[in-house]
């Protein structure tokens with residue numbers, strides 16, 4: 666089975682089983698959609714009338730919040746079960762969202778330079794080639810468009826288990842190629858999904874190489890000193906699980922400035 670087939674099946678099962686990542690936006694969240702989506706103030710004051718691509722974000726959270734804020738929303742996801750949740754929520758709230766079932770590394774269904782914002786929750790770990798995703802995002806964003814993405818950190822994906830004295834073991838090599846092995850500590854892994862480690866030079870350098878400028882970068886914390894051993898928030902005290910990046914698509918390269926100095 667290819668990574669797409671495996672991950673489609675895994676996420677269909679997670680969606681149908683009520684995963685915490687398949688939770689639709691609540692009425693309270695929809696009352697302040699931009700505040701809910703964007704605690705850091707990365708979004709413009711209004712997204713009304715903007716084209717927003719919610720990339721690999723089925724489940725009815727991001728799409729419903731952007732649509733509640735007046736954006737023209739397209740949701741891309743590989744899992745029909747996740748997309749059904751967007752469809753169900755949109756129809757319940759009388760909102761319109763366009764659903765596209767495809768893989769994030771093939772956005773041929775989305776027109777070039779058509780999007781003002783691409784918002785991608787944690788999901789690039791499900792594809793082997795991150796550069797292909799960045800190329801597609803750069804293509805569909807208009808120059809000056811915003812790309813907000815969240816990723817699993819490489820170190821978090823290297824953790825394989827917890828020792829008896831509660832140390833977390835970095836058991837996968839940093840330069841590991843191909844699908845990650847199954848691990849004992851699954852706090853930040855999804856059942857039956859095929860995941861890939863992307864290195865920092867690919868996560869951050871890759872954006873710069875694809876024509877983005879990075880405007881901000883944060884590490885959303887999951888650390889909780891009161892969390893019991895074995896809980897994902899206990900592990901979050903030792904290893905940052907996620908990185909969130911704000912990047913902006915650059916326009917055409919500025920023309921070389923002409924010198925006004927002449928030799929004679």
Ligand SMILES: C[S@@+](CC[C@H](N)C(=O)[O-])C[C@H]1O[C@@H](n2cnc3c(N)ncnc32)[C@H](O)[C@@H]1O
Nearest residue numbers: 676721722723724742743744768769786788791
């Ligand atoms: C962690 S969930 C994110 C969605 C969720 N709404 C949230 O609140 O974070 C990851 C999503 O990526 C999707 N996915 C996995 N592989 C994909 C691929 N190759 N292309 C597009 N979507 C993919 C899954 O179906 C799932 O909906």
